[in-house]
Amino acid sequence: MSDNFTLAYNGKILSLSTPKIMGVININNDSFYSGSRIQTESALIDKAEKMLMDGAAIIDIGVASSRPGAAKIDVATESALIKQYLPKVRHHLKDSWISIDTYNSQTAELALDLGADMINDISGGHIDIEMLKTINTRNCPFVAMHMRGTPDNMQSLINYDDIMLELIEYFNAIINQSNPLVQSNLVIDPGIGFAKSLDQNYKIINDLSTLKIINKPILIGISRKSLIYRFLEISIEDSLNGTSVLNTIALLKGANILRVHDVQEANQVISLYNKVENS
16 A cells, blocks of 8 residues: 655655654653663764664654653753754764654754754644744644643543544644645644543554545554553553554554654564565
8 A cells, every 4th residue: 555645855855655664762751661762962873873774764853751641841941952962963864854753833943943854743733833834934844643732631631522533624724724835745643642542542543544535644653652551461661562563553554654662673564564565
């Protein structure tokens, strides 16, 4: 199941005709999975280079934790970390795609100035209403995720009449606020684990192909999340196998980008998926 989507920015083009991997690295102490956290510039560069070697097409750098219950980070703190880390990793990764995971428009602007290629916003521009203005000005690729509320209150906002219809309406509203260049660079993310119950998460995965009606590339972020380890009654550290299973299902349902902590294993999933699709 191939799509002829591409992302383009600063003379670079990323084809999504086959599924791609976004590798997750967090430069904070609060992300839900400790294996994604780094504390030094050299550790960030080493981890990013390893992810690229293992098959990642995009490195997604997160400053603020977005786990359930996490407090909002102030822009000054987030910006300081971006200034500390991004120029060095940009220099070392040369032409590789770098995404910055932020819901603050000022941080997004700074990151793009310092060499980021795309912005990944867990709120789809709803926490900071200036975000879409920034994206429309910069015309950069934008991952718009579905979420209600903020990380500290989102799990109290899980009542939906029709969750798939809400997702479609939510993403269409973002498209309608985006200029044509941004529309061509827009990626949608249904927000697994964000303002969703366990059963709602599984329904979204099962019905993921419904979102193909929007005609935008779909990013899925399942990696080591609670829908796996709580359902299976295992630890986060033991949830890699479940991640691979659900990523495989997501690909079969139409996902274009897998956002993961474990790039090598995700690359194996995609390789096997591509082999089956092309046989």
